[in-house]
Each structure stands twice: as C-alpha cells, then as structure tokens.
Amino acid sequence: MTLLPLGDYLEALRHTTPLIHCITNYVAMNSTANLLLATGASPAMLHAQEEVAEFTALSSGLSVNIGTVSAPWAEAMLTATATANQHAIPWVLDPVAVGATTYRQQLCGQLLAMSPTVIRGNPSEILALNGLKSQGRGVDSTSTTEQAAEAAIALAKQQGCIVAMTGERDWVTDGRQHYQIEGGHPLMPRVTTLGCALSALVAGFVAANRDHPLAATTAALACFAVAGEQAGSVAQGPGSFQVALLDALYQLTADDLSANARVVAIDAI
Structure with a gap:
C-alpha cells in the first residue's frame, strides 16, 4: 500500500467531522474531548449501560x-463494541495497564474477541496483549518499541487489525506492512492522558477514512507527532505544553502535516 499525502487523511477528518463515542477513564475525559475538538472531530463521553448501545x-x-x-x-464496553460491529463502526481499543491485574487481562480478552479495528498501546501493553511477559509499571511502558515489534506484528495478524505502538518512536502495522513515525517532544510523557486522547484521535481518523485504516492510523500518529514538536518549541513546561498542543493541532494544516511528518516504511521483521 502506498500512503497518500498524510494531509489528505486530516482533510477528510475535518470535512466529515466524525462523531467519536469515547468510553474512557475519568482522568482523560476533558483532555480527550478538547483534543478531538481542536483537531476537527466531535467528541461524546458516555458509558451508561442504559444508553450505550443506542448512542454507539x-x-x-x-x-x-x-x-x-x-x-x-x-459491561458498557462490551455492549458498545458489539453494537459497533453490528453497524460496521470502526473502534479502537486502548488496553491501559493491561498487564497490571488479572481483571484487566480478562476484560481485554473479551474485548479482543469483539474484533477491534485498531489497538493503540505502549510497548508493554502490546507485549501483554500478545501473551508475552513484560514488566509494565502501571500505565507506563518499560519495554521499547523495538522489543515489542514482533509482538505487534503477531497480534495484528492474529486479530486481523491494525496495531499502533506509541513511545519515543511510534510504530504501526497490519501484520504485513509496517510504518515508523518519528517526532513528538520529551514533554509529552509529562502530561497525563495524552496517550488516551491519541487513541480517540485514531478513532476519528479511521472513522473519516474507513477504507484505509492502516494509513489513517499512521496519519493520526503523525499528526500528533508533528503537533507535539511544534508545541514543544514554544512550551515552557508541561502546563504550557498542553495548551500549546491544542493550539498546534487546531492550526495544523493538511499541507503542514504532509510536509513535516516523518514516516518511514519498515521492511518485514
């Protein structure tokens, strides 16, 4: 597959303004909604079992x-994902700290059975999902992207989905084609929930580019990386970085993304 100019996928998102239903954690709701709005998508945060199927x-x-x-x-997550599958709605799984507890592992096993379109996690989470031992520390990653590359490919093949690993370098694969994305800024890990928000952004890009989920996921991560670099160039610390990132995403043009994204196709491992 040859990627279109990455800005085309951002342009599609802004043209369609996809409604992204987020069942996310308490800490991430506000930042995720703001990030989606700044980029051009429309966020919704709800998780009540009584309405989740209808809204999904x-x-x-x-x-x-x-x-x-x-x-x-x-229960709401399982209902929402089942509904998404019934209506051919793309969905993204963010397996936060899946290796930390048995409960999380069991739930993620159930969610994997619901066939996510994309799995977005850090290397430790991808290793844990693939059944490999990894010393994940809470939501942090103690494994490198390179160490988890084979696990990501295996997981993508097994699930028939896209796997996006994020870290110092991001990595996207469908099990056959692989892309590495560079960029971002060292302040990004100092601001909580950016990874959670990125998962929702991936859902937005894929929703707006349904026929190209691998390319759309790559574009979403590249968009985040380019905006992160721009935000880091003016930020004085984590607080100002968060504000600058929203501004950078809002101001990012399709041409800027196409020109500044650093995406490299990786040979088969």
Whole structure:
C-alpha cells in the first residue's frame, strides 16, 4: 500500500467531522474531548449501560479505554463494541495497564474477541496483549518499541487489525506492512492522558477514512507527532505544553502535516 499525502487523511477528518463515542477513564475525559475538538472531530463521553448501545449506533467511531474500568463500565464496553460491529463502526481499543491485574487481562480478552479495528498501546501493553511477559509499571511502558515489534506484528495478524505502538518512536502495522513515525517532544510523557486522547484521535481518523485504516492510523500518529514538536518549541513546561498542543493541532494544516511528518516504511521483521 502506498500512503497518500498524510494531509489528505486530516482533510477528510475535518470535512466529515466524525462523531467519536469515547468510553474512557475519568482522568482523560476533558483532555480527550478538547483534543478531538481542536483537531476537527466531535467528541461524546458516555458509558451508561442504559444508553450505550443506542448512542454507539449513532456514532462514526468508538474509542474504548480501560483506564479506570469497573464492572458496570466493562459491561458498557462490551455492549458498545458489539453494537459497533453490528453497524460496521470502526473502534479502537486502548488496553491501559493491561498487564497490571488479572481483571484487566480478562476484560481485554473479551474485548479482543469483539474484533477491534485498531489497538493503540505502549510497548508493554502490546507485549501483554500478545501473551508475552513484560514488566509494565502501571500505565507506563518499560519495554521499547523495538522489543515489542514482533509482538505487534503477531497480534495484528492474529486479530486481523491494525496495531499502533506509541513511545519515543511510534510504530504501526497490519501484520504485513509496517510504518515508523518519528517526532513528538520529551514533554509529552509529562502530561497525563495524552496517550488516551491519541487513541480517540485514531478513532476519528479511521472513522473519516474507513477504507484505509492502516494509513489513517499512521496519519493520526503523525499528526500528533508533528503537533507535539511544534508545541514543544514554544512550551515552557508541561502546563504550557498542553495548551500549546491544542493550539498546534487546531492550526495544523493538511499541507503542514504532509510536509513535516516523518514516516518511514519498515521492511518485514
């Protein structure tokens, strides 16, 4: 597959303004909504079992994040993903700290059975999902992207989906084609929930580019990386970085993304 200019995928998102249903953690709701709005998507945050199926059917894309999961939320996640599948709505799984507890592992096993379109996680989470031992520390990653590359490819093949690993370098694969994305800024890990928000952004890009989920996921990560670099050039610390990142995403043009994205196709491993 040859990628179109990455700005084309951003242009599609802004043209369609996809409604992204986010079942995400308490910490991430506000920042995720603001990031989606700044980029051009329309966010919705709800998780009540009584309405989740009805609303998922109305949405363009779904992002499921298990960060502050509880039993009622888990049921809502399973209902939402089943509904997404029934209506051919793309959805993204963010398996936050999946290696930390048995409960998270069991839930993610159920969610994997619901066939996510994209899995977005750090290397430790991807290793844990693939059944490999990894010393993940909470939501942090203690494994490098390179160490998890084979696990990502295996997971993508097994699930028939896109796997996006994010870290110092980002990595996207569908099991056959692989792309590495460079960029971002060292302040990004100092601002909580940016990874959670990125998963929702991936859902937005894929919802707006349904026929090209691998390319759309790559474009979403590249968009985040370019905006992160721009924000870091003016930020004085984590607080101002968060504000600058929203501004950078809002101001980013399709041409800027196409010109400044650093994406490299990786040979088969």
